Amino acid sequence: xxxxxxxxxxxxxxxxxxxxxxxxxxxxxxxxxxxxxxxxxxxxxxxxxxxxxxxxxxxxxxxxxxxxxxxxxxxxxxxxxxxxxxxxxxxxxxxxxx
Numbered sequence: 001x002x003x004x005x006x007x008x009x010x011x012x013x014x015x016x017x018x019x020x021x022x023x024x025x026x027x028x029x030x031x032x033x034x035x036x037x038x039x040x041x042x043x044x045x046x047x048x049x050x051x052x053x054x055x056x057x058x059x060x061x062x063x064x065x066x067x068x069x070x071x072x073x074x075x076x077x078x079x080x081x082x083x084x085x086x087x088x089x090x091x092x093x094x095x096x097x098x
Contacts, residue, residue: 028077029084032070036091039064043095068096 025033042060047053071091078084 025084025087029074029087032067032074033087035063036067036071039067039095040091064095067091068094 039060042056042063046056046060071088071093075085075088078088
């Protein structure tokens with residue numbers, strides 16, 4: 001199953017880069033969008049039970065860790081840029097809390 005998620009991660013990253021115009025956004029925003037899009041995708045893919053569930057939860061914890069703080073930092077940094085504000089406001093601000 002890990003190979004499946006690796007392939008999925010590569011595909012999602014490629015789609016995110018294409019969708020957000022890789023050259024039009026600063027590196028920190030591009031990297032956040034890629035990480036958080038994969039995080040959000042994994043959060044929607046939790047199986048009912050078993051070893052696969054444990055692996056997906058581990059992947060979620062690894063991929064999502066720190067994204068709440070990074071989202072807040074980016075929102076402060078780009079407060080006066082309406083394009084980036086709009087992009088960042090599409091993400092939930094508090095996904096890491098239980």
